[in-house]
Amino acid sequence: MFTIMLICLQSRLGVRKIQKNGDALDRNLSTRAMVEMTSTWDALEDVFSMHFARYGLSSAKFNALIRLYMTGDRGLTQSELGKKMLVSRANITGLIERLEKEDLVVRGADPSDKRVFRVCLTDRAVMLMNAFLPAHNNFMHKVMSAFDRHEKEVFIALLEKLKKGLESV
Amino acid sequence: MFTIMLICLQSRLGVRKIQKNGDALDRNLSTRAMVEMTSTWDALEDVFSMHFARYGLSSAKFNALIRLYMTGDRGLTQSELGKKMLVSRANITGLIERLEKEDLVVRGADPSDKRVFRVCLTDRAVMLMNAFLPAHNNFMHKVMSAFDRHEKEVFIALLEKLKKGLESV
């Protein structure tokens, strides 16, 4: 996404003129927080991409497989899957096609509703996930090992607060 | 990206068995931190997408325009622009084409190197940026207004620490 936001532009933009007891400092901190959030996310994407690739996965594929894995034998319709993944129905069509080509999912007709397909994991996909999930868990733990327990708690609380604040932006 | 990581899977995976004085708690906190980071980023993407759209921009377009805006009249070659934006050369070709269609950039031949184009902002783009940048600054400030000054400082420090730790993952 918007890799770097914009830094060091406050002075050009005349923000200095409206400076009143620390207002400019606050704005600068806001910008720095956004820049740091962006570059940290970029770095996270990089390491997770490599991690997924070691198992022939990607974030999109993992996102689909984990929903199906947690659902069980009945599977999900494409529409349901899209809602859980927070992506559009149209996107699911292609994603499922690619997973089908890799023999990771199968699509079965639903006798009670001719509009829909029920998507299920193959045995191969279940085995893949059984191998991947513990590794994934370890990986997330390793990624967060820069933090001690207290720092993790503070980090989580701040992220929750930030996300909550976005509702009113 | 990988919208949700995986939560509540520790018990199924037998992590409980290796629990030793809080190990499982630490792993759980790592997962929660990653989940919270992901969903907060998703929420940020949403509000920023809308913010960019109000000015006919997107994160990719803004990313290109801000580099050119900060460079001045000589402009950048496509290759230089790609390096600053941290995207591939191939991606720049299409991005510049779209910006050219919108009359936001022009590509001029470089007399001293026949391989390259020099990409520059149009007057229209400069006017757009002059209007957008103060609004962008305000917007980032608004997004971060959930935090007081101290929280911003802590948030920045934690993100820096996390990013630094990723170098050794």
Add this chain to the structure above:
DNA sequence: CTAAGACTGTTAATATGTTTACAATAATGT
């Protein structure tokens, strides 16, 4: 029961990114 409306999956057009391969041009070492 039927007409109206809602929902499903697909398609097409588009945006954004990648890798790989290529031809044109530049730079360099001997």
Add this chain to the structure above:
DNA sequence: ACATTATTGTAAACATATTAACAGTCTTAG
């Protein structure tokens, strides 16, 4: 001077996402 090497922009193939429009299929109000 010339052969090798490096760099540049483009193109093709692909992955991932969106919105809009469509044709079937269900549901529901009357």
